[in-house]
Amino acid sequence: MTADEQSATTRRWTPESASAFGRAVGTRTAAAVLAVTLLSLSLRLFALGSRTFHWDEARVGYWILRYAENGIWEYHAVIHGPFLYHVNKYLFQWFGASDFLARLPVAIVSGLLPLTAWLLRERLRRVEMIAVGLFFAANPVILYYSRFMRNDVLLAAFMVYALAFYVRLFDTKKPRYLYLGTLMVALAFTTKENVLVYVVTWVGAAVLLFDHRLQLVAGADDRKAFLREEAGKTWRALRAGRWGLHLVLGLVFFFAVVIFFYAPRSQGISEPGLWKAFSNPGMFPAVVEEATVGSWESFVSKWGEGNQKSYLSTFKSLGAVLWAGAAALLALSVVGFVTDRYVGERPRDVVSFTFYWGFVSVLGYPVIVENAFPWEVVHAVVPLAIPAGVGLAILVRWGAEAITDGDAVSATLAALLVLLVAGQVAATGVSTTYQHPADQHLDADETERNKLVQYGQPASGMGDTLERIRYASNNNEGIDVLYYGTDFYVGDESKNDRWAAGGGWYDRLPLPWYTEKYGAEVDSTSKLDVVGSNPPPVVIARADDRDAVAGRLDGYRAFEEEMTLWGSETVFFVDEEYLRGQSSK
Incomplete structure (x- = not known):
């Protein structure tokens, strides 16, 4: 051949x-x-x-x-x-x-x-x-x-x-x-x-x-004949088998x-829900309507x-x-x-x-x-x-x-x-996924942007501070984390229990996932006097408020982190007593 x-x-x-x-x-x-x-x-x-x-x-x-x-x-x-x-x-x-x-x-x-x-x-x-x-x-x-x-x-x-x-x-x-x-x-x-x-x-x-x-x-x-033949084949196939x-x-x-x-889930409230409908079948029409028509309207409007x-x-x-x-x-x-x-x-x-x-x-x-x-x-x-x-x-x-x-x-x-x-x-996969998964740049000279990382990704190196929050939350009674400043303030923290959250909750991200996972008790204030009155183990504020907050706290160590890739410098004040306890573990 x-x-x-x-x-x-x-x-x-x-x-x-x-x-x-x-x-x-x-x-x-x-x-x-x-x-x-x-x-x-x-x-x-x-x-x-x-x-x-x-x-x-x-x-x-x-x-x-x-x-x-x-x-x-x-x-x-x-x-x-x-x-x-x-x-x-x-x-x-x-x-x-x-x-x-x-x-x-x-x-x-x-x-x-x-x-x-x-x-x-x-x-x-x-x-x-x-x-x-x-x-x-x-x-x-x-x-x-x-x-x-x-x-x-x-x-x-x-x-x-x-x-x-x-x-x-x-x-x-x-x-x-x-x-x-x-x-x-x-x-x-x-x-x-x-x-x-x-x-x-x-x-x-x-x-x-x-x-x-x-x-x-x-x-x-020939094309007309082909179309007729294909239509016939399809019809015969549908009839057969x-x-x-x-x-x-x-x-x-x-x-x-x-x-x-x-289908909505509504445990503990009066609204229709999927599991409720099995014990109350008359609820099924409302559940199905919400799961289909209601969801479709919201789906398409997006x-x-x-x-x-x-x-x-x-x-x-x-x-x-x-x-x-x-x-x-x-x-x-x-x-x-x-x-x-x-x-x-x-x-x-x-x-x-x-x-x-x-x-x-x-x-x-x-x-x-x-x-x-x-x-x-x-x-x-x-x-x-x-x-x-x-x-x-x-x-x-x-x-x-x-x-x-x-x-x-x-x-x-x-x-x-x-x-x-x-x-x-x-090379690209290793660099973007493993070496620099949360970095704005892929090189030490900061000349090559990491195109796969979006702005909402916190900068790398935040893990140690999150671990400090976890330890404090697990070893404290009462309020564990206090947010200070208008960026973070929520007048009623209970509003965050169901979608959507209130006030400055979204500016706290990604911290709410971690504090909720740790079972931390969270509160917030926009008043410096509250910060200095029986402060919890962790106090969080924007970097611009660092000096003002530090002046109200005694025996705390400050750790600065980026909550996004850039432009969101945030300071975490942690009671040194909890830092000593963490280091002894």
Whole structure:
């Protein structure tokens, strides 16, 4: 066989050859995908609780702790969907609240993403499956936000799972994949409101795929015949194997999951609640209405305003994050899509579909987001990992063919490109996720900004001060922490027990998560006289008030911390008696 014939054979890929290939090397490929998945989980679980909670993590974490305490929850779009609330509530009750445990659901769900490559085994080659899994496991953007208690990675992951299960449904015609895919879509709806954007992008991508089919048909009459044939095949498929029944049951299943998550919980108050309805069935209509109609109205209203800034400025901000954390993935996704689209007999649906999905997200999110926060790029990076894996596999195959043909130059070039991609991904991931996860800069000279860290992330080094607060709270009776100043003052601290909190509570973040977790008694004042009258073990004030507060305290040591990346210098005054007690432990 000539080199040209060998290359052409490599490019030809049909479902039949895919199945044969899977049978021939299925065990080795499955083992490789499993190994990548274990790597993915390890990267996420290692030191998962080491970074101090971001403001957004702390805000949600606090409300989960309050929900676990009082049993009251209702959906508020501004703090996003109920998935983390319900899942983490039980985790906290069973195992105790911690930074590690709070982030664990996101780490696990995203860490298992490489397994979706195995579900696509009829559509991807062996090397492509492994490459896709590696991008899911180690891309710096996906990795960083997989170690973050936010919904963005959860949403993207659930939709990739859904796509993989639906593709498997088409490949095997087994009803279980319909229900698994529907479960994933339902769970996606419980994470964040921009799942509606996913629905739109999926519809658009499906239309483009159907257009692919029409383009493969020669003339207008042939296209009409093709449409009639496809409609007939679809109708016959629905009639055969009870698919109509499965679709109805799948829809019921979807709404059952959504209602379960969105139904209000109202322990100890007079309002309707899910668990109350089981002892009072007449309450079910009100619960279902709130979980569906009420939640939907709030859900949709979250997207009412969109981006209030210029498109170009937002695109530039998000583009900088993409370039810093996913440059190789973006480039290889284009290579994978273009090669698959125009080389060989016909493009593969899954490659085209995910590229359209991701590409539209790159262009569309600057239109719809309220703020150009770096985690928004997750919604483009995750789907583009699939065509990027195809692009990386092309480089690997190119090198392998060059070695077979004795072409040392091409083999060396291909190896260098693969190493360059691997090195860039690894270096960026290690720097942003492990070395500088809470730092504004990635270098000692402070010349390279850490694009993945958002302003609400407290600066690194806060852990020791938090430990001092924990020790004081556990070894004191009465008020443990006193906030001073108008920034932190709340007239009635009991207003913080249910959403939303009052006064200066939000300027305290991320501390409310930690003080609630420690079981600390918290109070606040705007009067210096109160500070000096029987002060608690910990007093917290802005740096501007340091001297005034210090003058009212005797025997306290001051520790200054940044509550955000910059511009939020805060002083923690800790009674030295508790410092001595802590050091003796």
